[in-house]
Amino acid sequence: MSDTGGTSTNERIEVQRVVAAPARAVYDLLTDPQGHVDIDASGMLMDASGERPRAVGDSFVVHMDRDALGDIPDLHEYDVTVVIESLVPDREVSWSIIGRVRPPIGHVYGYRLEPAEPDADGRERTLVTSFYDWSAARPEWKAIFPLIPEQSLKATLGILARTVVRRGRAG
Template structure:
């Protein structure tokens, strides 16, 4: 599951400047060409153009890092050092095997595949969306002084005291679960509304009641959620379904992931001492005509005790599809109000 941690947060402060791209859009999914050839992509580095670097900039470096890779240290996809201060643009495909689009003097360091080139995205199937931090670093030295076979991590450590500014784009990529995945369900639908309107419903406890298609959520108490760890109370009545003899009861919804206007996920804690730890969530991506909303239900982390007590999935795929329909209607009604 993707983390909301900002990998740049603990780096020394630096002046922000601007980077844009004709290849990728900040906050949006990577095009297929920027995926790895192992995932049907082409390993083509993105076009980048930057402006507004701080006074005193004498060179640039460019890095692409996935902090969500399941390695404990993320995954470095590209690192370019010693880009002259007079250069403010790299063409698409500059990061090929020969660095054909790089300016004289610049060089590519081996990435985490140990290839001195750009390697495209390849998030594990079913692991959810990964973030790709594309960063242009403005430095106060003409040459950073790391060997050509250095790691991107060593480059980052060496750059830290020389960094005047950073320009950042963040794109995303995901690989859907493999066909037949028995422990996760995903369904998608385009909701004709901007992501913030959809997210306003999903972060509102009352919104969860409004979009419930099962008829089991009676009411909710609590403030709109803002971060992982936030909680709210939901009053349930499962008697109408006749599947589990629970009747009326209360649960706490505990937010596990929250990336504003992009993703929200939660688990449910009931009166039992141990909790099932199945996860519900929504992922939002820009789409033609509105927002592509993907609803998912993941029970892969449920322990054997709960697997003996309940039959998973407790929420069928048909219920997720129905809820997306109700969500679209709810967003439309709220927007019109």
């Protein structure tokens, strides 16, 4: 596993990491509602409920605790609905968030998966790109972004790499 860095623009962050697992295993983790909680580096995701998404528009609920960021003292625990924006098996998953703010803010999180060179023993590896895009966010909300810094996305990729390998050994 290796970190291949990241890129940022004024309205999008992307980070990448090669993960020692096939794309199918990474995709399975990323489409598992509990998987989102398992790999979260922000500390905000506490639990999830709902079914694994099967199509664009499917959703599940994530139970959050904003105290982990310490940026909004009165927010504490709340729920958000994750709405799937793209879902391409073994290639991509992205989602928007519906929370308390109406209409929704308009930011999108997601992952792209690409084959990477096999390891020295011929085992499959996957280049995982995590992205966080607020280019379509409503103008009145853009000033608060990024809520999650690039370093948190990199840390989440590290946790993803560890988690998908452990799940593979347990499965």
